[in-house]
Amino acid sequence: MSGRVTMRDLARAVDRSPMTVSRALRGDETVSAKTREMITKAAADLGYVYDSTAQAFRTQKSGFVAVTLPSINNANFAETFRGLSDGLENDTIQLLLGSTNYQVEKEHELVLQLLARKPQAIVLTGGHHAPQTRQLLENARIPVVEIWDLPEDPLGHVVGFSNADAMARMVHHLVENGRRKLAFVGATLGSDLRGSARRDGVIAAAQSLGLPDVTLIDAGPAPVSMHHGAQAITTLGEEILNYDALVCVSDPVAFGALSACQRLGFCVPEDIAITGFGHFDVAAVSSPRITTVGVHANAIGQRVAQVLHDIFEDKLEPQHIDVGSELVVGETS
Amino acid sequence: MSGRVTMRDLARAVDRSPMTVSRALRGDETVSAKTREMITKAAADLGYVYDSTAQAFRTQKSGFVAVTLPSINNANFAETFRGLSDGLENDTIQLLLGSTNYQVEKEHELVLQLLARKPQAIVLTGGHHAPQTRQLLENARIPVVEIWDLPEDPLGHVVGFSNADAMARMVHHLVENGRRKLAFVGATLGSDLRGSARRDGVIAAAQSLGLPDVTLIDAGPAPVSMHHGAQAITTLGEEILNYDALVCVSDPVAFGALSACQRLGFCVPEDIAITGFGHFDVAAVSSPRITTVGVHANAIGQRVAQVLHDIFEDKLEPQHIDVGSELVVGETS
DNA sequence: ACTCACCCTGTTATCGGTAACATGTTATCG
DNA sequence: CGATAACATGTTACCGATAACAGGGTGAGT
Numbered sequence: 001m002s003g004r005v006t007m008r009d010l011a012r013a014v015d016r017s018p019m020t021v022s023r024a025l026r027g028d029e030t031v032s033a034k035t036r037e038m039i040t041k042a043a044a045d046l047g048y049v050y051d052s053t054a055q056a057f058r059t060q061k062s063g064f065v066a067v068t069l070p071s072i073n074n075a076n077f078a079e080t081f082r083g084l085s086d087g088l089e090n091d092t093i094q095l096l097l098g099s100t101n102y103q104v105e106k107e108h109e110l111v112l113q114l115l116a117r118k119p120q121a122i123v124l125t126g127g128h129h130a131p132q133t134r135q136l137l138e139n140a141r142i143p144v145v146e147i148w149d150l151p152e153d154p155l156g157h158v159v160g161f162s163n164a165d166a167m168a169r170m171v172h173h174l175v176e177n178g179r180r181k182l183a184f185v186g187a188t189l190g191s192d193l194r195g196s197a198r199r200d201g202v203i204a205a206a207q208s209l210g211l212p213d214v215t216l217i218d219a220g221p222a223p224v225s226m227h228h229g230a231q232a233i234t235t236l237g238e239e240i241l242n243y244d245a246l247v248c249v250s251d252p253v254a255f256g257a258l259s260a261c262q263r264l265g266f267c268v269p270e271d272i273a274i275t276g277f278g279h280f281d282v283a284a285v286s287s288p289r290i291t292t293v294g295v296h297a298n299a300i301g302q303r304v305a306q307v308l309h310d311i312f313e314d315k316l317e318p319q320h321i322d323v324g325s326e327l328v329v330g331e332t333s
Numbered sequence: 334m335s336g337r338v339t340m341r342d343l344a345r346a347v348d349r350s351p352m353t354v355s356r357a358l359r360g361d362e363t364v365s366a367k368t369r370e371m372i373t374k375a376a377a378d379l380g381y382v383y384d385s386t387a388q389a390f391r392t393q394k395s396g397f398v399a400v401t402l403p404s405i406n407n408a409n410f411a412e413t414f415r416g417l418s419d420g421l422e423n424d425t426i427q428l429l430l431g432s433t434n435y436q437v438e439k440e441h442e443l444v445l446q447l448l449a450r451k452p453q454a455i456v457l458t459g460g461h462h463a464p465q466t467r468q469l470l471e472n473a474r475i476p477v478v479e480i481w482d483l484p485e486d487p488l489g490h491v492v493g494f495s496n497a498d499a500m501a502r503m504v505h506h507l508v509e510n511g512r513r514k515l516a517f518v519g520a521t522l523g524s525d526l527r528g529s530a531r532r533d534g535v536i537a538a539a540q541s542l543g544l545p546d547v548t549l550i551d552a553g554p555a556p557v558s559m560h561h562g563a564q565a566i567t568t569l570g571e572e573i574l575n576y577d578a579l580v581c582v583s584d585p586v587a588f589g590a591l592s593a594c595q596r597l598g599f600c601v602p603e604d605i606a607i608t609g610f611g612h613f614d615v616a617a618v619s620s621p622r623i624t625t626v627g628v629h630a631n632a633i634g635q636r637v638a639q640v641l642h643d644i645f646e647d648k649l650e651p652q653h654i655d656v657g658s659e660l661v662v663g664e665t666s
Numbered sequence: 667a668c669t670c671a672c673c674c675t676g677t678t679a680t681c682g683g684t685a686a687c688a689t690g691t692t693a694t695c696g
Numbered sequence: 697c698g699a700t701a702a703c704a705t706g707t708t709a710c711c712g713a714t715a716a717c718a719g720g721g722t723g724a725g726t
Contacts, residue, residue, distance in 0.1 A: 008683095018684090022682095053683095054683045055684080056683095
């Protein structure tokens, strides 16, 4: 015997056909108890290892679910992944993870690569995709779930929340606390589409409340880190005091901004308010605590797991789930 | 057009055989440039998606590399994953990721699950494994790479650094700056093995320098977060001033501790020094900046990618790579 | 013109399971 | 007792890509 042990070998050993072996190993009830026992024993004796690759090929069911994240180095996305992962634990599903680094072109390549593994569903973070990517996903004919956004023209299922609404609430909160001159600190225009939704939300809210135009502070290309936030504020220096609130695209940026303000000797929130987004640990632990938006990252993952579970049982109508978000008032506003 | 597009369809479209299409798509030089171009175009036009499952089946190579991380919600591990991912980009390798949540039992299950996919290699974060897990890995007869540690009895290749050495350097640094009464802030005993290596490193270094016994402050079960660090210090309150340095198991814990000290009105580093581990963003951005250990997380990933690359070309001897680490002095010591 | 080499492409068989359909054998019942 | 159902197993034909081997065509060298 040179090669590996296959079902054919087991079949020979117990004098049955490969088909019967296949059935036995998958727990098919129609195989007699005696035969099944013999086969189980033979498998152990011969050191047989089931070939799930062959199964995946033949049945055209990979047992994979593909997931794209803008970045895995982000506590919120990681948390969503974890929720999803935990939620699918007993579905014999393996998650295939890829990150797009916030680039649409990269997303296309990634989706192509992931689809090659014939996933049974694909979960995309974000609701903006290149036209060719949309085409690709439609051709693939597998369930698509878009998360962390509420896209206007969804490809399938959606589990997310409105970034714009969350920001509107934030602006209202700031106005209620006497702030009027807002600056938005975020990524360079066009480099972060979810960030854009937040920015547009701030601008729209400010307009509807009759505030002065919102100034945009460019902290660099996405993903914007703590460093970027700190850098942007440090560079502006005293100019920052032209505003009475810095609305940041995320908590890390807000923390960077807060830290920079402290180094510059400005008092937060007395001289200027600072707000973040995402309810990251750093926002709750920093001193002062940062006012932010809580986003239920883990819940998104869990809801997606539920949706997928339902899909695999019996196909259901496209779901459109809004998990919401909530203002978390800290000490910086 | 009923089913999905296969190589046969492309072959028909460009009037060539499936074999030629196969060669072209894999970049075989023997295919004429003109033919290759036609095929590429046809693939795009028809929306062809390569079937890696079929490839994996036919070639008996899964194209997978399995990776276990204690947690993906950790900037350093995420960074290692990214380095690995980037480094393997043009090897047509897909990474299979799983997280152990710092639990040995969970690691066993995870490894079992991952091995079922017949990965061509497996990368394990950490050098401590259950005996049965070791057995499993040996039986699998695939290359194993252990990372983020320098295990005494490695299963195969190693790409890591010495946690104990790094801590020894940290203790020396503290002593040089006049500190003697150290407390170590980390996870509950036994719940974090890499953390233990750090703790033991601190204790050993303190002993060899003739310092008083190091007090252990339990911040809770792994993974210990910023919250845990802050909580532990807040609980102790004034007692903290019995020590002149808090050596924390990680930067997030250190940041939590720093923040708690600030709230308690203690001055860092005047009243007490605080050090972290991992060179996370928060350590560099916080005010004051936290003294920490830089760990080359991304480099670990890249080196692993190189090792794997070499393994796939021509099997090589077990590699034992120490990527080192370095003291990063901030403003908290 | 003939041979040889090189370039490009085609043919065949197969990787290891399994869906769908077919068949033989043993209970069950009027 | 013959008919029919229930059960246990077998046959056939693939899933889609590719290794191995097999050409046909063109140009260079003699």
